[in-house]
Every structure is written in C-alpha cells, then in structure tokens.
Amino acid sequence: MVTFPADIAADDVCIAGLVPPAAEETPQTLANLVSANTSAQYTITSLTWEYSGGSPMDTDEFQYGGSWYQARIVLTSQPGYKFPTGGLTPDVSGDGTAASGTVSGGDSSGNKLTFVVTFSAEIGYIYIDGLTPPAAGETPSAKEDVTASDYCDVTSLTWEDSDGSSATLDDGKFASGGSSYRAMIVLTSQAGYKFPPDCNLVPGFSEDGISGSRAVAGGNASGNTYTFTVTFSDEITVAEVSGLVAPATGEAPVGIDALTGGNSAQYDVEDIDWLDSDYDDATLTDGKFNANSSYIALISLRAKEGYKFLDGLTPTVDAGTTSAGWITESGSGNLLLFIVTFDDTGAAPTSYTITATAGGGGSISPSGAVSVAAGGNQTFTITPNSNYSISSVTVDGVSQGAVASYAFTNVSAAHTISTSFTYTGGSSGGSSGGGTTTTKYEAPVSGDGSGKLSVTKDGESALAALPDAQGALISGGKSLVVTMPEIDGVTTYALSLPVSGLSSGSADGSLTLATGAGSVTLPANMLTGTVGTTARVTVGAVDPSDLTGNVRAAVGDRPVISLSLSIDGKQTDWNNSDAPVAVSIPYTPTVAELQNPEGIVIWYIDGNGSLNCVQSGHYDPETGTVTFQTTHFSLYAVGYNSVSFTDVADTAWYYNAVSYLASRGITSGTDDATFSPDATLTRGQFITLLLRAYGVEAIDNAENNFSDAGDTYYTGYLAAAKSLGITGGVGDNRFAPDQAITRQEMFTLLYNALKALDKLPQGDSGKALSDFNDVDSVADWAEEAMTLLVETGTISGSGGKLNPTGTTTRAEMAQVLYNLLAK
Known part of the structure; x- marks a missing residue:
C-alpha cells in the first residue's frame, strides 16, 4: 500500500x-x-x-x-x-x-x-506639526490639518475643555484660548515600526502644545497606537521689569533683588548678568561701574506654569534700550532672555545734584536742585514756621530724626533730602479729671486773604470751612491760599466754601488748597453754572498698595492722590474744560530718575483702572513737586516712563524735548530704537503730533474730511483739525498731508490750534517779528501767528533769522511743543 x-x-x-x-x-x-x-x-x-x-x-x-x-x-x-x-x-x-x-x-x-x-523599528521620537493653539474666535485644528513625524500617522484628534468634557465652542469656534482647552491625539505606527512598550515619549510641536498624560493603547506589532493629551499655555504678550537703573560712573550695578516683574502671577525676574559691551563679564572697580565704559544687562524672565512668553517679545524697562527677547526653553514655564544696552557711563562727574524739598510748615535752605562739586561738602538748614516744629528729616529715603541741620561730606553721588513739619498750635481746656487735652488745629489763609480757619480732625480726615466773605474775595478776582496743617494719622484734607466763590464769569481769582498730600489751585470760574450752595473740595493721599495689576506695577511706591468735589453733600463728577485746575504733588525723585527727569510723568487712573498720561505733567526741581493741569477730578499718580533713542544723545540740544514727548506718548520713534531727529517733518505728521499733545481725539469715520485724508494714522486727526477750524487745507478741499511742512506753516497751524483750544501762550520776550533779518519772507497769512509766538518767546529763531520758508525737522518740532507743554 x-x-x-x-x-x-x-x-x-x-x-x-x-x-x-x-x-x-x-x-x-x-x-x-x-x-x-x-x-x-x-x-x-x-x-x-x-x-x-x-x-x-x-x-x-x-x-x-x-x-x-x-x-x-x-x-x-x-x-x-x-x-x-x-x-x-x-x-x-x-x-x-x-x-x-x-x-x-x-x-x-x-x-x-x-x-x-x-x-519592527521602535519609534524614538514624535513631532507634531499643524496643531494650532486655541484662540478666541478661531476654528479648532482638524485631524486633516495635523501631521506627525515619519513612521506614524494621526488617526484621531478630539478637542476637549480643560476638565476633559466636550469642547465648549461658539458657532464652531473657540470661545477663549490658551489653557481653556486640550487636545486628545491618537497616533498609529506605520508598517515596520512600533511604539516602544510602556511608551513615555514626549512629543515635540511646531506650535505651543505641551504633551501631558499619554499611554500606548493596543494595536499589533506592525501598527500599534499611541494616545496622548496636549495642553496649552496662556500667552504672555506684555512684560515689564521695574527697578533697572542705567550704569553710572562710581555706582554699583543693580542686582536681582532690586528687580520686579510687572505681573507676578505670570512670570518672575529670574536673573540679571552685567556684561561689558563685548559680552564678557562686566569690568568693575571696587564693585562699581567705571567711567567712559559701556555695559550691557542680560535679564532672564521665567514664565510660571500655564503661561508662556511670546517669542520675540520686547520687555519694557526703566532704563536703557531693550532687544527683542528670545525663548531658550519651550513649553510651560519657558524662559525669555533679553538684552538691555545703555549709553557710555561718561567721564566721572565734576559735580552732583542734591535735591532738597520741604513740606508745609517750614523751609530748608538751600532748596531745590543744589549742585555740589565732586568731593565737596554741603550743609542744609531746616527752619520751622511759627507754631510748627520739625517732624523728620529724610536723607536718601532714610529718616535722620528731627535735626535742625544736615551736612553732606565728600559728596560722590546724587542725594535727596526732604523735611516734614508738625503743627504745634496751642491747646485748650481739659476734663475735670485733668487727664484729657484737645489739640486745636488751624489753617492759615494767605495771598490776598488773611486769618486762620479752624480745622477739625475726623479720623483720617481734616476738615476746614472758608467763610462767605473769603469766597467773595475769590469771585472778585483775588487769589487766596489755605494751608492745611500736617496732622498725625490724617491722609485726606477737605475744604468747604460757597459755590458762589468759584462761579465768577472770569478766571482772574483763584483758591489754592495746600496740603501734605498735594496742592490744588482752583480758578474762580471753576463752578460757573453749577447749582448749589456749598462746595467741598477734597485732596487725599492714596496708598499705592491699594492699586491692582499693571497699575500697581507701573506706579510702584510713588505718590497717588485722589481729587473729588461734592455740592451740598452730593459727590459730583466735575469736568470743566474752560477752567483747568493746577495740581502739584510733593515728590523726591530717585537718583535714577534725576538722570532723566523728563521721564517723570503723571498718570490719570480712569474708572476702568487704566493709566492715561497727562500731557502737562512734569517735575519741577525748584519746588520739589510734580505739577500738572486737569479739567476733571479723579485718581492721579506720579510715574516714571523714561524713553530713549540711540540717535538722540543726552548732549543734543533737543534731548530734553524728545525725551519729554516720547515719555508721554505724544511722539514715537521712526522705529523701536531711533527717533530720526534730522528727518523732514510732513504736514500730516505735525497735525497728528500737535493734536495728541493737547489731548484732542481723532474723529473716526468723519463725514467731513479732506479729500486726501486717506485711511491712515493721520486721517482722524485731519478731520478733527478741520472740525475745530484749525486748518482749511491748501485748497480744493486738500490738506497735502505727505508734503514737507514749512516753518511758517507749522507756526500757523500751531497758533490756530492754541487759539481754538484757548491756550495761546502768554508772556513778553522783549522781541518783535521785525527784529529778524528775514521778516520780509514771512507770508501775510503767517504774520499774525509768528508775531505772537515771537513776542511770547515760543520761537526764537537762529542767527537772527526765522527761516519761515524752510522745512522743519522732527527735532525742531519736538522743541517747539516742549517749549509750550513743559512750562
């Protein structure tokens, strides 16, 4: 078989x-x-x-x-x-x-x-491309938009809310962004490849995804799957560093302890390294900067968990010029590095400034900005007024006690010295037991008035009342000054007066309320048209720590005051553009701020908690105060916003002007680093800067504008200028905004604007238009404007000429506006 x-x-x-x-x-x-x-x-x-x-x-x-x-x-x-x-x-x-x-x-x-x-080859890395971080109003990335690195494919993409529930979308779009959402991604390996057992690969991303929990899920040897979650960071788009001081000969470098970030909830200042201009470690002598040397600060900021820096973000600092930052560590908690460059330290100073200020109730001599030769000595004498005693003398922020004099010896740096006084007026009465004494406080009246007002202390407030007879003096054109005493524990000062005293038809009279928190000068027409009998003006010191967020960071520990008005006991939102109130706040600048006092500004804090720069605010070294004018009452804070440009040297004749305008946002550079002072100014640029300087808002979508207004930065300002009658253009309803502006055109537009705003300058320079050799070149239409500006000293010409038909540079424009605004 x-x-x-x-x-x-x-x-x-x-x-x-x-x-x-x-x-x-x-x-x-x-x-x-x-x-x-x-x-x-x-x-x-x-x-x-x-x-x-x-x-x-x-x-x-x-x-x-x-x-x-x-x-x-x-x-x-x-x-x-x-x-x-x-x-x-x-x-x-x-x-x-x-x-x-x-x-x-x-x-x-x-x-x-x-x-x-x-x-199968084990997949050793994963890279995801095309996954776009969530952003409000954007459509979520779909699976088809996302690709993976070689050897695996994206087989599933599911969007979820941060808690793992189905994504909350608004008409198919993200309702918010950043950490509000997460993405669940499933990858499948291609034939011949596999994810390693117990896979713990951390995917890389072309965007801001951050891999979270992950796990290998099933599959076979040639095509297993890998599931992981992607979370996202909230983006930091603004970064501020406070406390940085520019290198100065003989001064020690600022350390990390002096620096603070603008938003501590999002990031911290992690480190600062001082370097020479060639990026080697800084060369110092006895731990201090050398003369005629250039230094660089390398600063690193660390984002907190759940946040990330925008790559290329340029932080703002108190001094120097910052570079665009760069990211050195990606993902949540990333690190942003940036460089700050500074001007040379220059030669060792031959003199230093000691700024001396006195509070109400006495004086200090000498006062103001006192220049002292390097290595020299300077003694200051403190003298209280009658009924006042010395409360404290403070030197460079440190109390020296109630001393009657203070001597600086071998001066090698700038200093500050300030004094405060206590009212010591008499006391009266006592209880039958002899144990209680009531202090009597009085506010002297000076100027065109006299006498003393009784002051009542009520908790943290001090109150006084101006009688009707004194109010009549104000409305009659007289100027009175009421000086409130400094009282321990008092932060708010209020003065009542008859409404009629500030309801004159003219601003000839005034009332100044002088307090330790600040002083206000009220014009006699401030309340014209107001219905009521008794007005109360209140000036109060506000604790900066009560401010929040970016406002707190920007203000720091500088003074903040509150101005308010009530009529017959009812709070009133006073606003009168025809009666500006002059305000002064006592302030002792830091050494760094005194290097560029034009950067000392006044912030108006609006109802939304936003900072708005008051264009007229500036530091007056003679009085030791920051002064400004306002036509409405609110919160006001002293700030510092130093802006510098690489092509504006601190020795340039226009340095103060450019610094002043740039610090207040009136003008900016032609790019982040340069101002281009010699560049020719156009008509559109000038009208924009002029109206910004005086707080005139642009008119958007105006029906009545020049035919060549276009749709650009000056469009709304041309409409505003036309509406106010500042300019009628060059003919045929044209303004020629891109044409270079001549000096006489600039002066005429300036004159027309100041006239329309009732801000024409006053004063007598002793000069006349006829004093200039080229007076015959002034056009008839420009003669009225140039006559007034010459007579008031607003313009002074050069070499006996006004050059009316010549073009204007950006530096010249800055100087003209500075002459008007900084007075």
Missing part, C-alpha cells in the same frame, strides 16, 4: 521564544526556540542571524535593534508530513514578522521550510 505525507497547515506552524534584537544584547540561539503547538509535524533545525540586507551578522552582540537585523529559520518536517509546495507563513509569537517561508529540497518524508523573520 502506498501512503502519502500530509501537508502541514500554516496554523500548525508557530514558533515561540524569538526575542527581537536590541542594542548590546546577545542574539538568541536555536536552543531558545520551541514549537508553540505541535512538534510531531516538524522540528526547528536552524537559526541564523543576518543584517537586514541578508548578509551574515559578524558581531557577537546586536549593535542596534529593530529593523537592522533579520532571523533566518529552517524547519524540517517529521516522517509522514511535508510542507506544502507553495510554502506558508509561520506564526512567530515574539515581536517579529515572518515572511512567507519557502520549501527547499528533501523528499516527501523530510522536506524543509526556510523563512525570514523581520522586526
């Missing part, structure tokens, strides 16, 4: 024990392999390791893993069995993938099957 061997089925061929190659591991041998189902049909007779191209492996250990190697295995059938002629694909219980085996030689009772096992 003839028998035939049975074919071995593919399901009956399963090899166990084969372990995938791994770097520095020893290859398995034939002894490690076993048949996983039945050995009665075949035996494993050979295992040979090869490189993936088929050449024999020539090392004792694997140098790499995965797809670098393949295993060649030979199976021999047992008697009564044979492998099918067409071959079969064995099952390999490890991570390898068996190619279809091939039958080779032998007879029907002992043929062989040879097959090759290849292995």
Whole structure:
C-alpha cells in the first residue's frame, strides 16, 4: 500500500521564544526556540542571524535593534508530513514578522521550510506639526490639518475643555484660548515600526502644545497606537521689569533683588548678568561701574506654569534700550532672555545734584536742585514756621530724626533730602479729671486773604470751612491760599466754601488748597453754572498698595492722590474744560530718575483702572513737586516712563524735548530704537503730533474730511483739525498731508490750534517779528501767528533769522511743543 505525507497547515506552524534584537544584547540561539503547538509535524533545525540586507551578522552582540537585523529559520518536517509546495507563513509569537517561508529540497518524508523573520523599528521620537493653539474666535485644528513625524500617522484628534468634557465652542469656534482647552491625539505606527512598550515619549510641536498624560493603547506589532493629551499655555504678550537703573560712573550695578516683574502671577525676574559691551563679564572697580565704559544687562524672565512668553517679545524697562527677547526653553514655564544696552557711563562727574524739598510748615535752605562739586561738602538748614516744629528729616529715603541741620561730606553721588513739619498750635481746656487735652488745629489763609480757619480732625480726615466773605474775595478776582496743617494719622484734607466763590464769569481769582498730600489751585470760574450752595473740595493721599495689576506695577511706591468735589453733600463728577485746575504733588525723585527727569510723568487712573498720561505733567526741581493741569477730578499718580533713542544723545540740544514727548506718548520713534531727529517733518505728521499733545481725539469715520485724508494714522486727526477750524487745507478741499511742512506753516497751524483750544501762550520776550533779518519772507497769512509766538518767546529763531520758508525737522518740532507743554 502506498501512503502519502500530509501537508502541514500554516496554523500548525508557530514558533515561540524569538526575542527581537536590541542594542548590546546577545542574539538568541536555536536552543531558545520551541514549537508553540505541535512538534510531531516538524522540528526547528536552524537559526541564523543576518543584517537586514541578508548578509551574515559578524558581531557577537546586536549593535542596534529593530529593523537592522533579520532571523533566518529552517524547519524540517517529521516522517509522514511535508510542507506544502507553495510554502506558508509561520506564526512567530515574539515581536517579529515572518515572511512567507519557502520549501527547499528533501523528499516527501523530510522536506524543509526556510523563512525570514523581520522586526519592527521602535519609534524614538514624535513631532507634531499643524496643531494650532486655541484662540478666541478661531476654528479648532482638524485631524486633516495635523501631521506627525515619519513612521506614524494621526488617526484621531478630539478637542476637549480643560476638565476633559466636550469642547465648549461658539458657532464652531473657540470661545477663549490658551489653557481653556486640550487636545486628545491618537497616533498609529506605520508598517515596520512600533511604539516602544510602556511608551513615555514626549512629543515635540511646531506650535505651543505641551504633551501631558499619554499611554500606548493596543494595536499589533506592525501598527500599534499611541494616545496622548496636549495642553496649552496662556500667552504672555506684555512684560515689564521695574527697578533697572542705567550704569553710572562710581555706582554699583543693580542686582536681582532690586528687580520686579510687572505681573507676578505670570512670570518672575529670574536673573540679571552685567556684561561689558563685548559680552564678557562686566569690568568693575571696587564693585562699581567705571567711567567712559559701556555695559550691557542680560535679564532672564521665567514664565510660571500655564503661561508662556511670546517669542520675540520686547520687555519694557526703566532704563536703557531693550532687544527683542528670545525663548531658550519651550513649553510651560519657558524662559525669555533679553538684552538691555545703555549709553557710555561718561567721564566721572565734576559735580552732583542734591535735591532738597520741604513740606508745609517750614523751609530748608538751600532748596531745590543744589549742585555740589565732586568731593565737596554741603550743609542744609531746616527752619520751622511759627507754631510748627520739625517732624523728620529724610536723607536718601532714610529718616535722620528731627535735626535742625544736615551736612553732606565728600559728596560722590546724587542725594535727596526732604523735611516734614508738625503743627504745634496751642491747646485748650481739659476734663475735670485733668487727664484729657484737645489739640486745636488751624489753617492759615494767605495771598490776598488773611486769618486762620479752624480745622477739625475726623479720623483720617481734616476738615476746614472758608467763610462767605473769603469766597467773595475769590469771585472778585483775588487769589487766596489755605494751608492745611500736617496732622498725625490724617491722609485726606477737605475744604468747604460757597459755590458762589468759584462761579465768577472770569478766571482772574483763584483758591489754592495746600496740603501734605498735594496742592490744588482752583480758578474762580471753576463752578460757573453749577447749582448749589456749598462746595467741598477734597485732596487725599492714596496708598499705592491699594492699586491692582499693571497699575500697581507701573506706579510702584510713588505718590497717588485722589481729587473729588461734592455740592451740598452730593459727590459730583466735575469736568470743566474752560477752567483747568493746577495740581502739584510733593515728590523726591530717585537718583535714577534725576538722570532723566523728563521721564517723570503723571498718570490719570480712569474708572476702568487704566493709566492715561497727562500731557502737562512734569517735575519741577525748584519746588520739589510734580505739577500738572486737569479739567476733571479723579485718581492721579506720579510715574516714571523714561524713553530713549540711540540717535538722540543726552548732549543734543533737543534731548530734553524728545525725551519729554516720547515719555508721554505724544511722539514715537521712526522705529523701536531711533527717533530720526534730522528727518523732514510732513504736514500730516505735525497735525497728528500737535493734536495728541493737547489731548484732542481723532474723529473716526468723519463725514467731513479732506479729500486726501486717506485711511491712515493721520486721517482722524485731519478731520478733527478741520472740525475745530484749525486748518482749511491748501485748497480744493486738500490738506497735502505727505508734503514737507514749512516753518511758517507749522507756526500757523500751531497758533490756530492754541487759539481754538484757548491756550495761546502768554508772556513778553522783549522781541518783535521785525527784529529778524528775514521778516520780509514771512507770508501775510503767517504774520499774525509768528508775531505772537515771537513776542511770547515760543520761537526764537537762529542767527537772527526765522527761516519761515524752510522745512522743519522732527527735532525742531519736538522743541517747539516742549517749549509750550513743559512750562
């Protein structure tokens, strides 16, 4: 009888024990392999390791893993069995993938099957491209928008709220951005590749995604999946650093302890390194800056968890010129570095300024900005007024007690000295037990008035009342000064007076209320048209720590005052553009601020908590106060906003003017670093700067504008100028905004604007238009304007000429506006 061997089925061929190659591991041998189902049909007779191209492996250990190697295995059938002629694909219980085996030689009772096992390469990195961070009003990225790095594909993208619930969208768009959302992504490996077991890969992103929790989920050896969550940071778009002081000869560098960030909830100032201009460590002498040297500050800011810096963000600082920052660590809590450059320290000073100020109730001599030769000595004498005593003398922020004089010796730096006084007027009465004494406070009246007003202390407030007779003096054109005493524990001062006293038809008279918190001068027409009997004006000191957010950071520890008005006991939102009130706030600048006092500004804090610069605010070294004018009452704070340009040297004749205008946002540079002082000014630029300087708002979408107003930065300002009658243009309803402006055109527009705003300058310079050699070149239409501006000293010409037909530079424009605003 003839028998035939049975074919071995593919399901009956399963090899166990084969372990995938791994770097520095020893290859398995034939002894490690076993048949996983039945050995009665075949035996494993050979295992040979090869490189993936088929050449024999020539090392004792694997140098790499995965797809670098393949295993060649030979199976021999047992008697009564044979492998099918067409071959079969064995099952390999490890991570390898068996190619279809091939039958080779032998007879029907002992043929062989040879097959090759290849292995998947482990994916060692993941990079995601096209996933856009959430932003309010934007459509979420879809799976089709997102791609993964080689060897894997994005098979699922699901957007969720940060708590894992379905994403809250507004008409298919994000309702907010940043950390409000997260993305769940599923990747599937491509054939021949696999994610490693217990995968803990951290994906990289072309955008701001930050990989969170992740896990390998199922799949097979050639196509397993990887699921992970992407969270997002809230973007920091504004960064401020306070406390930086420009290098100065003989001064020590500012350290990290002096620096604070503008928003401590989002980031911290992590470090500051001082460097020479060649980026080596700073060269110092005895720990202080050298003369005629250039220094650089390298500052790093660390974002807090859940926040990230915008790459290229340029932080603002108190001094120097900042570069665009760069990110050195990505993801949440990233690090932003930026460089601050400064002007040379210059030669060692030959003199220093000591700023001396006195509070109400006495004097200090000498006072104001006192120049002292380097190495010299200077003594200050403090004298209280009658009924006052010295309360304290403060030098460079440190109290020296109630001393009557103070001497600076061997002066080698700028200093400040300020004094305060206590009212010591008499006392009266006492309880029957003799234990209680009531202090009597009085406010002297001076100027065109006289006498004393009784002052009542009520908690933290001091109150006084001006009688009707004194009020009549004000409305009659007289000027009175009421000086409130400094009282321990009092921060708010109020003065009542008849409404009629400030309801004159003219501003000839005035009332000045002088307090330790600040002084206000009220014109006699302040309340014209107001219905009521008694007005109360209140001046109060506000604790800067009560401010919030960016306002607190910008103000720092500088003075803040509150001005308010009530009529017959009811708070009134006073606002009268025809009766500006003059305000002065006592202030002792820091040494750094005295290097550029034009940067000392006044902020108006509006009802939304926003800072608005008061264009007229400036520091007066003679009185030791920051002064300004306002036509409405609110919160006002002293601030510092120093702005510098690389092409405006501190020795330039226009330096103070440019610094003043730039610090108040009236003008900006032609780019972030330069002002271009010699560039020719255009008519559109000038009208824009002029109206900004005087707080005139642009008129958007105006129906009545010049035909060439266009749609650009000056469009709304041209409409405003036309509406106010400042200019009628050059003819045919044209303004020619891009044409260079001549000096006489500039002066005429300036005159027209000041006239329309009732701000024409006063004074007598002693000069006349006819004093200039080129008076005949002045056009008839410009004569009236130039006559007044010459007579009031607003313009002075050069070399006996006014050059009326010449063009105007940006520096000249800055100087003209500065002459008007800084008075």
